[in-house]
Amino acid sequence: MLALLTSLAVAVGCLGVAAGAVGTLGDADDGDDADESDDPENARGSDDSGDYDYVVAKDGSGDYETIQAAIDGAKSFPPDRIRILVRAGVYDEKVEVHAWNPDITLVGESAEETVITHDDHFEKIDRGRNSTFFTYTLKVRGNDFRARDLTVENSAGPVGQAVSLHVDADRAVFENCRFLGHQDTVYTAGEGARQYFSECYVEGTTDFVFGGATAVFEDCRVHSKADSYVTAASTPENEPFGFVFLDCELTADSDVSEVYLGRPWRNHARTAFIRTRMDSHVLPDGWHNWSRPEAEQTVEYAEYDSRGPGAESERVSWTTVLAEDEAERYSKANVLGSESRGEWWDWEE
Incomplete structure (x- = not known):
């Protein structure tokens, strides 16, 4: 009988330990565990749900089944960052990070296996000229958003305007993410908003x-x-920077051979490619005026140290080839800088 009671006590103790291990950050923010959970490098790639406030899992094993x-x-306007782990799976849903949800972090288990997908497109929405x-x-509207290791896809196919990511927030960061679509895949919005994409595929x-928006890739x-x-x-006239591509790579499907680097949605469009490798699909002219010759006087299209077969020919006369000292203006710190927030684009906070 004593042996039986001893065995039962051990079993109950083990169950208590297991139950404690299931808790999220909100249940385990004391002592050394809290210090480790604040280290994003510790969280990256980790299978420990204790590093996050919430866990999303399609199979019901997390706190929620949908993102x-x-x-x-x-919590709206939280005092501290809210970290959400999204388990591997295909999440067919339309997701919005509201303006009252700043400081949200979404981390997938891997960019290839954690997929947010939906298939809305212009004709399906059918809400008039602004259906795009x-x-x-x-859609991200909450400032100071972070996303890492996940895919955002619009699966509508080649049917016209169909946005995958719509980011209308300031100080938004995307790291090692994939954005899949056809026309209008990534919409960077918000006058004065700054966004940063690192090691992403678009x-x-x-x-x-x-x-x-001002966006650095x-x-x-x-x-x-x-x-x-x-x-x-569509850079506003009073904004010094629009899109800046730093040390990127431009590639294409094998049957693609005539691609322009950009055209102006609005007449003060600003786009720069700095130290970017371009495959042969990039046309020698490089840039297009969208059949508006007057835009040639107001756009700011620039390149510095472009490389590869798509960079070997002379561009149209109304674009700029930057000298080395001019290219320094397009540093990440200068484009995205904020004296009050410091280097907010760094993942570590």
Whole structure:
């Protein structure tokens, strides 16, 4: 009998330990565990749900089964960052990070296996001439958003405007993410908003990076799936920077051979490619005026140290080839800098 009671006590103790291990950050923010959970490098790639406030899992093993439910469950205007782990899976949902949900972090288990997808497009939405802006799969309006190791896809196919990512937030950071679509894949919005993409993959057909925000793409691969245009900036006249590509790579499908670097959605469009490798699909002219010759006097299209077969010919006369000292103006710190927030684009905080 004594042996039986001893065995039962051990079993109960083990169950208590197991139950404690399931808790999220909100249940284990004391002592050494809290210090480790604040280290993003410790969290990256980790299978420990204790590093996060919420866990999303399609199989019901987390706190929520959908990403939107986790965001809706987060505290509005939180005093501290809310970290959400999204388990591997395909999440067919339309997700919005609301303006009252700043300081949200979404981390997938891997960029290839954690996929947010939806199939809205211009004709399906059918809300008139502005239908494009309702087609997003993921819309981010909360400032200081972070995303890492996940895919955002618009699966509508080549059917016209169909946005994957619509980011209308300041100080938004995307690291090692994939953005898949066709026309209008990534919409960077918000006058005065600044956004940073690091080691990301972006694919599309026409104007698949577009909008009026100031956005830096660093060490990214930008892939064209059709003969068309990569960028369509609508930079406000009073903003010094639009899209800046630093140390990126421009690639294309094998049957693609006539691609422009950009065209102006608005007449003061600003786009720069700095130390970017360009495959042969990039046309010698490089840039297009969108059949508006007057825009040639107001746009600011620039390159510095472009490389590869797509960079070997002379560009149209109304663009700029930067000298080394001029290119320094396009440093990440100068484009995105903020005296009050410091280097906010760094993942570590």
